[in-house]
Structures are given as structure tokens and as C-alpha cells.
Amino acid sequence: MATLQAIKYSRGKLLVLDQLRLPHEHHYDEVSTAEEAFDCIRSMRVRGAPAIAIVAALAHAVELHNGNCTATTPEETIAYIEGRLDFLKESRPTAVDLSNAISLLKLAARAAKLEGLAHPEAKEAILSSYIEAAENILARDLENNTSIGTHGAAWLQQQYNATPARPLSVLTHCNTGSLATSGHGTALGIIRTLHAQSLLKHAYCTETRPYNQGSRLTSFELVFEGIPSTLITDSMAAALFHLHRERMNIGAVIVGADRVVRNGDTANKIGTYALAVLARHHGVKFVVAAPTTSIDLETESGEGIKIEERKPEELTQISGAVVGDDGKVDVTRTARVAIADQRIGVWNPAFDVTPHDLIDAIVTERGTVVKGADGRFDFSQVLPERWRW
Numbered sequence: 527m528a529t530l531q532a533i534k535y536s537r538g539k540l541l542v543l544d545q546l547r548l549p550h551e552h553h554y555d556e557v558s559t560a561e562e563a564f565d566c567i568r569s570m571r572v573r574g575a576p577a578i579a580i581v582a583a584l585a586h587a588v589e590l591h592n593g594n595c596t597a598t599t600p601e602e603t604i605a606y607i608e609g610r611l612d613f614l615k616e617s618r619p620t621a622v623d624l625s626n627a628i629s630l631l632k633l634a635a636r637a638a639k640l641e642g643l644a645h646p647e648a649k650e651a652i653l654s655s656y657i658e659a660a661e662n663i664l665a666r667d668l669e670n671n672t673s674i675g676t677h678g679a680a681w682l683q684q685q686y687n688a689t690p691a692r693p694l695s696v697l698t699h700c701n702t703g704s705l706a707t708s709g710h711g712t713a714l715g716i717i718r719t720l721h722a723q724s725l726l727k728h729a730y731c732t733e734t735r736p737y738n739q740g741s742r743l744t745s746f747e748l749v750f751e752g753i754p755s756t757l758i759t760d761s762m763a764a765a766l767f768h769l770h771r772e773r774m775n776i777g778a779v780i781v782g783a784d785r786v787v788r789n790g791d792t793a794n795k796i797g798t799y800a801l802a803v804l805a806r807h808h809g810v811k812f813v814v815a816a817p818t819t820s821i822d823l824e825t826e827s828g829e830g831i832k833i834e835e836r837k838p839e840e841l842t843q844i845s846g847a848v849v850g851d852d853g854k855v856d857v858t859r860t861a862r863v864a865i866a867d868q869r870i871g872v873w874n875p876a877f878d879v880t881p882h883d884l885i886d887a888i889v890t891e892r893g894t895v896v897k898g899a900d901g902r903f904d905f906s907q908v909l910p911e912r913w914r915w
């Protein structure tokens with residue numbers, strides 16, 4: 527079966543699925559410059575912490591491949607690359623994958639400069655090193671997600687002694703699947719793996735107001751993959767746990783992350799914190815699925831995380847495909863409609879921070895991290911070399 531692909535890349539060409547048109551239309555935009563990538567990320571045509579980092583890295587790789595860098599000396603080449611990356615870094619501030627990827631790419635370019643200074647083709651060596659490092663971020667992300675799926679499913683199986691005869695149900699928030707990554711997904715990757723192992727009874731996904739990544743994207747992915755699933759509004763989670771936790775064997779809320787800081791506090795899509803509180807109240811495990819590229823050891827606690835605030839129209843207006851009088855969706859026509867008095871004041875933080883004490887496990891590609899006896903997460907077991915960042 528075909529899988530959903532948010533990013534299609536071959537050297538010199540980057541295509542990005544326009545997620546604003548989903549689920550009704552499948553349209554890829556060609557992204558060939560840092561400016562186009564910035565716009566694509568800022569306007570949420572691509573979204574999801576890993577996917578944002580990959581698009582930024584590869585868009586710059588494409589422009590370098592296409593000869594946009596007119597620098598001649600190694601120093602100028604490095605300055606050009608770093609300037610473009612610093613510009614891209616500002617596209618969305620909360621997800622740390624982007625700034626981690628940028629640090630890595632700068633290191634790759636500088637390492638080539640050090641090796642090639644005396645070399646007549648030093649510029650070419652720097653460009654190649656950058657392009658290879660960017661392509662490596664794409665390849666590694668897919669491997670990472672598959673591993674997250676395996677580790678997360680194993681941890682949950684163990685917690686509940688889940689078997690195909692007694693499978694688990696889970697709830698997820700926002701979109702963390704193939705569309706938010708290079709493939710498979712993080713939180714949705716665990717759900718996909720549980721399903722493949724016949725350990726999943728049912729997946730619930732929230733609408734994820736205000737941008738509706740859950741109803742637009744996750745529900746689309748779940749249906750596409752044939753995973754038994756139900757969409758709820760964000761405000762229905764408490765009732766779901768109260769009324770159906772036992773009957774449906776709801777064992778976990780599984781979410782992705784935009785930034786996990788040193789003490790385990792986790793920034794993720796607005797509404798995540800509320801789900802963590804509800805999960806604790808109802809005895810449901812709360813699991814964060816995140817590649818190590820989403821971990822930020824330089825920030826001590828959630829207090830230090832900058833939260834992106836987005837425009838009021840995301841709450842007061844909505845767009846989608848037009849539904850005809852016959853009740854059929856007309857995918858060729860879209861409309862934007864107002865759903866609130868346009869004069870109302872609006873607060874629209876895109877993310878919230880879930881305190882680490884409400885998190886039971888953080889699943890990375892290198893294993894599942896749980897709190898020690900002191901109630902603290904210790905990431906050294908999954909991040910040894912990144913302590914040097």
C-alpha cells in the first residue's frame with residue numbers, strides 16, 4: 527500500500543505536500559529556496575517539528591545545488607550558508623528540531639572548511655558536506671521514527687501485558703504521523719506499530735483546536751492506514767476516559783513534542799497539558815514520543831521555552847471544502863468562513879508546556895526514558911554525545 531509522504535526529495539529537487547489542502551486535495555509545492563521554505567513553514571503548509579527541520583535543511587541544499595551561492599572563498603561560503611540558516615531558524619520558534627538541525631548543518635559546513643582551506647575546490651567541498659548532512663537528516667528521521675514505534679509499543683505492551691486478545695486503546699493529540707515527519711511518525715508511529723502487532727484496539731484522535739491538525743491530518747492518516755479510530759473534540763477527552771476507559775481498555779495518551787527540555791518538561795501542541803492532567807486523574811499513562819533531535823538540554827525547565835503565538839483568525843475563522851446541498855463534499859471548491867465575532871480579543875498560543883511530573887515516559891529512537899527514584903528524567907542514557915552541544 528502507498529504511504530503518505532509529506533516530503534519528496536531527490537538531489538536538486540524538493541517537493542512538499544501542501545497540508546493546508548488536505549484531506550481533500552493532494553498538491554505538492556516545489557520548494558527551491560530558503561525564502562520559499564520559510565513561507566512554507568510559517569504558513570503551516572508543512573508542519574510538525576521534524577518535517578519543518580527537514581524542509582528547511584533540504585531547501586537550502588537545493589539552492590546550494592542549483593548554484594545560488596555566489597561566494598568564492600571558503601569564508602564567504604560559510605558566511606552565506608550560516609546567514610541562510612539563521613534566516614530559516616526564525617520561521618517557527620518553538621520546535622527545537624529546526625535549531626538542532628541548523629547547529630548540525632553549520633558544524634558539517636565548518637568541518638569541510640577546516641579540511642579544505644588549502645584546497646583549490648574548498649567551496650565545492652563545503653557545499654557537498656552541507657548537502658550530504660541535510661540529506662542525512664532526512665534519512666535518519668525515518669529510521670528514528672521506526673525505532674520510536676518499536677520502543678513505544680514494547681513499553682506499553684509491558685505496562686499492560688497487552689496481547690492480541692487484550693489489545694489497548696490510546697488517545698493522541700495533534701498530528702505526529704507521516705505528514706509531520708519523513709515517514710511513519712512519532713506518537714502516531716507508536717500507534718501504527720501497536721496496530722501492526724495486533725496490540726491496538728482503538729485509536730482516538732482529538733480535533734486539536736484551533737488549527738485542527740487532528741481532524742484534518744491525523745484522522746486522514748488513520749483512515750488511510752485502516753486503523754480503527756474515532757475523532758473527538760478536545761473537550762471530550764475527560765468524558766471519554768470517564769465513560770469508556772475500562773470498556774475500551776484505554777491505556778495511554780500518546781503525544782509528540784516540539785521541545786523536551788532538560789528536566790523533561792515538554793512543549794507540544796496547545797491542549798497537551800490538559801490531556802496530561804486528565805490522564806493522571808484517570809490512571810491513564812501519559813507518553814511523549816520524540817526523536818532525540820527534539821531534546822533541548824540547554825533549557826533547564828519549561829519556564830525557558832518560547833511559545834509561539836499565532837494570529838487571531840485561526841480561532842475566529844475556518845476554511846475547508848464546500849459541502850453541497852446534497853451533503854457531498856465538493857473538493858474543487860474551498861471557502862473561508864467566520865465562526866466568531868471578528869471584534870473579539872483572542873489569545874492564541876500554539877503550544878503549551880506539560881510539566882515533567884505528569885509524564886510517565888519519553889520514548890526516543892534510542893529507547894524509552896522514565897523518571898528515576900528522584901522523580902527526574904535523565905537523558906544521558908539516550909543522548910551521550912549531545913551533552914557536548
Ligand SMILES: CSC[C@H]1O[C@H](OP(=O)(O)O)[C@H](O)[C@@H]1O
Pocket residue numbers: 572573574575576699700701702703706707712713739781782783784794795796876
Ligand atoms: C512529530 S510532530 C511534533 C509536533 O509538531 C506539531 O506542531 P505543528 O502542527 O504546530 O507544526 C505538534 O505540536 C506535534 O506534536
